[in-house]
Amino acid sequence: MSDEYLSRGYLTTEELKEIVEIPSEERLKKKPVAVPECPQEIPCTPCAEICPVGAISMPTPNDRPIVDYEKCIGCSLCVQICPGLAFFMIHYRGEVARITMPHELLPIPKRGDEVVLLNRRGEEVGVGKVVLVIPKEKSVGDTPVVTVEVPLNLAWEVRAIRVKEAGE
Numbered sequence: 001m002s003d004e005y006l007s008r009g010y011l012t013t014e015e016l017k018e019i020v021e022i023p024s025e026e027r028l029k030k031k032p033v034a035v036p037e038c039p040q041e042i043p044c045t046p047c048a049e050i051c052p053v054g055a056i057s058m059p060t061p062n063d064r065p066i067v068d069y070e071k072c073i074g075c076s077l078c079v080q081i082c083p084g085l086a087f088f089m090i091h092y093r094g095e096v097a098r099i100t101m102p103h104e105l106l107p108i109p110k111r112g113d114e115v116v117l118l119n120r121r122g123e124e125v126g127v128g129k130v131v132l133v134i135p136k137e138k139s140v141g142d143t144p145v146v147t148v149e150v151p152l153n154l155a156w157e158v159r160a161i162r163v164k165e166a167g168e
């Protein structure tokens with residue numbers, strides 16, 4: 001993969017597919033599964049260290065993390081601990097997908113809130129509903145984590161949210 005993403009500041013979905021194998025549709029329907037969007041080969045290992053089932057392999061600290069999707073139990077600890085905000089969980093549920101993502105911007109949404117969905121470029125692509133919030137105090141990495149229900153066709157696009165302003 002070229003290193004254009006460094007100056008651009010985000011990965012495209014196509015670039016993501018060059019660095020990780022996307023879980024099968026069958027696996028995505030079974031339960032939440034963690035997918036690292038971590039292209040840089042830098043010495044960083046918290047995700048692999050915290051995984052309770054040893055699902056994240058990284059032969060050397062400089063290697064990109066690889067998840068064994070069959071081992072992953074969807075606990076979200078890797079999402080909570082990653083300092084690069086690079087881990088996400090995806091779960092297909094019929095016509096929607098649930099995306100679990102780090103959310104460091106304030107305000108933190110509440111469960112049930114309708115929020116604006118953003119793609120990797122930060123562009124608004126629709127609206128979704130918050131179904132779970134792990135606040136900073138309960139996150140192992142001090143990073144709040146939210147799970148948002150999005151239209152299924154946006155499962156590989158939505159990677160951030162914006163809380164709606166009053167009256168929006």
Ligand code: SF4
Nearest residue numbers: 051072073075076078
């Ligand atoms: S979600 Fe939990 S089980 Fe799955 S890779 Fe992350 S830390 Fe491991």
Ligand code: SF4
Nearest residue numbers: 038044047082084086
């Ligand atoms: S903790 Fe995050 S930044 Fe570090 S290797 Fe794991 S996914 Fe990449």
